[in-house]
Amino acid sequence: xxxxPKAGADTVLWNAGADxxxxxxxxxxxxxxxxxxxxxxxxxxxxxxxxxxxxMNAAGGPLGSQFLSASxxxxxxxxxxxxxxxxxxxxxxxxxxSKLGVSLGMIGAILLAVVFLGIGLGDLTALSAxxxxxxxxxxxxxxxxxxxxxxxxxGFGILWMLVMLVQVGVFGFTENVVARLLNLRMFWQxxxxxxxxxxxxVYLFGGAH
Amino acid sequence: MAAHNDPLAHPEVRQGSVLRYIAGFVTSxxxxxxxxxxxxxxxxxxxxxxxxxxxxxxxxxxQAALFFGLDASxxxxxxxxxxxxxxxxxxxxxGITVWAFASLYGRTMPDPAIMNSMSM
Numbered sequence: 001x002x003x004x005p006k007a008g009a010d011t012v013l014w015n016a017g018a019d020x021x022x023x024x025x026x027x028x029x030x031x032x033x034x035x036x037x038x039x040x041x042x043x044x045x046x047x048x049x050x051x052x053x054x055x056m057n058a059a060g061g062p063l064g065s066q067f068l069s070a071s072x073x074x075x076x077x078x079x080x081x082x083x084x085x086x087x088x089x090x091x092x093x094x095x096x097x098s099k100l101g102v103s104l105g106m107i108g109a110i111l112l113a114v115v116f117l118g119i120g121l122g123d124l125t126a127l128s129a130x131x132x133x134x135x136x137x138x139x140x141x142x143x144x145x146x147x148x149x150x151x152x153x154x155g156f157g158i159l160w161m162l163v164m165l166v167q168v169g170v171f172g173f174t175e176n177v178v179a180r181l182l183n184l185r186m187f188w189q190x191x192x193x194x195x196x197x198x199x200x201x202v203y204l205f206g207g208a209h
Numbered sequence: 210m211a212a213h214n215d216p217l218a219h220p221e222v223r224q225g226s227v228l229r230y231i232a233g234f235v236t237s238x239x240x241x242x243x244x245x246x247x248x249x250x251x252x253x254x255x256x257x258x259x260x261x262x263x264x265x266x267x268x269x270x271x272q273a274a275l276f277f278g279l280d281a282s283x284x285x286x287x288x289x290x291x292x293x294x295x296x297x298x299x300x301x302x303x304g305i306t307v308w309a310f311a312s313l314y315g316r317t318m319p320d321p322a323i324m325n326s327m328s329m
Contacts (some may be wrong), residue, residue: 011311024219025284032288036295043299047306056318070245078243081234088276096226096297178216189276193269196241200265203260204248 024179031183035190038153042194045146046201052142053206059137064206067127071078073203076116077195080154083112084192087161094173102168102181106161109188113158120151146202150194157188220284234277240268 010208055063090105124147127133127140134144167177216222244264252260273279279289 022219024216024221028221029287033291036291039295040298040302043302047303050303050307051310054314056314070248072239074245078238081238081241085230085234085278088225088233089227091222092225092227092230095217095222134285173217175216178222182219182221186277189272192237192276193272196237196265196268196272199241200244200261204244205261207248 006057023175024182026094027179028182028186032186034039035186039190039194043148045142046197049142049146049202052139054139057138058140061132061137061140063139064143064202068207071209072119072123072201073199076119077199079112079116079119080192080195083109083116084189085113087185091181094178094181097173099168099172106165110158110161113154113191117151117154117158120147124148143202146198150198153187153191153194157184157191160184160187165191171186219283224278224284224328229275233271236271236275238266240264240271 053063086105086108090102090109093101093105093122124144134141161184162183171177244261247260248257273292278287279292281289310317
């Protein structure tokens with residue numbers, strides 16, 4: 001039979017400095033893995049776009065080089081980066097526990113995101129009105145899918161921010177609310193990362209050659 | 210990582226920085242503007258692809274470091290590693306698909322000019 005030392009005054013029953021379960025880190029890491037899987041879905045749409053971006057798949061309809069505006073896309077790029085900056089600054093105000101700062105940052109991010117979506121969806125509406133809608137060709141189906149997928153993400157982010165505005169006001173900075181605000185920060189920054197890929201590949205490379 | 214009674218003391222909350230976020234906005238925006246100016250110029254397709262790809266890579270790396278705050282710190286190391294492990298999947302998904310179809314089109318698709326002449 002094994003023998004154990006008897007408990008004495010120097011017996012350590014627990015390590016006060018040991019790692020405990022960290023709910024916020026667990027939630028942000030889980031959400032980060034979701035974002036990576038979301039990025040893979042968007043990569044699949046990019047791969048499809050790359051395959052369909054040729055005259056044969058335009059079926060007599062327009063390609064991006066005929067209707068995309070690089071300067072308007074540049075404007076959208078700065079708007080989406082500005083929106084991400086606003087939300088990121090809101091989380092700097094979170095460090096100080098400032099409800100006003102967090103709310104103002106989120107409102108600025110929402111307003112810029114609405115302008116961004118207005119420009120993008122306005123372009124898609126004009127394209128459809130001219131007879132070059134989603135069903136016109138394989139190329140346009142993929143173009144619409146790519147732009148609308150990003151727009152849906154932006155729209156969901158706006159909805160999430162509206163919910164968080166209420167939660168910050170009602171609950172304050174509880175553990176749950178802070179974890180959601182951190183996840184939303186990653187989600188919103190992710191939208192800028194996706195958009196710069198769209199801008200470079202679809203608007204600049206696709207429009208320039 | 211030790212648990213925090215005060216959620217605002219969490220490392221991911223404390224990592225927020227005005228300077229870092231503004232630097233992220235400026236560098237990423239500058240890379241996109243550089244790419245825009247280059248695309249408006251007259252470059253051969255391959256050269257333009259290299260320039261735009263470089264600007265995109267620069268922009269994404271600055272966003273990862275300055276917006277997402279990815280680094281080798283204890284709070285962020287597993288996010289950084291999972292991203293690095295996912296990057297090859299992006300290359301596989303996009304690269305192999307494009308390569309396969311570029312090769313397939315050349316071998317299987319009829320030339321549109323020939324199809325048009327046949328229908329007359």
